[in-house]
Amino acid sequence: QVQLVESGGGLVQAGGSLRLSCAASALSISYYAMGWFRQAPGKEREFVAAMRWTDSTTAYADSVKGRFTISRDNAKNMVYLQMNSLKPEDTAVYSCAADRYIGTYDFTSAAWTHWGRGTQVTVSS
Numbered sequence: 001q002v003q004l005v006e007s008g009g010g011l012v013q014a015g016g017s018l019r020l021s022c023a024a025s026a027l028s029i030s031y032y033a034m035g036w037f038r039q040a041p042g043k044e045r046e047f048v049a050a051m052r053w054t055d056s057t058t059a060y061a062d063s064v065k066g067r068f069t070i071s072r073d074n075a076k077n078m079v080y081l082q083m084n085s086l087k088p089e090d091t092a093v094y095s096c097a098a099d100r101y102i103g104t105y106d107f108t109s110a111a112w113t114h115w116g117r118g119t120q121v122t123v124s125s
Contacts, residue, residue, distance in 0.1 A: 002026045002114045009119030020081040022096035033102050034079040038092035047108035086123045093118040
């Protein structure tokens with residue numbers, strides 16, 4: 001059974017940094033596109049970042065470009081989201097997602113096959 005387990009969330013002051021991790025089991029991320037999404041209270045889930053497995057092409061939401069970086073360690077079967085210059089509006093539950101066949105044109109959609117339960121990130125002002 002595929003599992004994606006996020007960790008690394010917490011409480012941080014505005015301007016600070018956090019690194020989220022996503023551990024995958026029962027699939028090899030070497031052959032999966034990996035993504036990060038977030039959902040704030042009372043809001044819909046939104047796309048944050050994603051990476052193709054074929055050539056590691058990345059995509060980011062405009063709101064996080066230049067501040068967040070997605071990366072992967074295929075040997076450890078882990079995906080990371082480095083978040084710098086955090087803002088209070090980044091407060092949300094962050095979830096990772098995986099899909100074998102998703103195209104870049106679908107990165108921002110809910111079409112991903114596998115989802116983690118998420119980790120809470122709270123940014124205080």
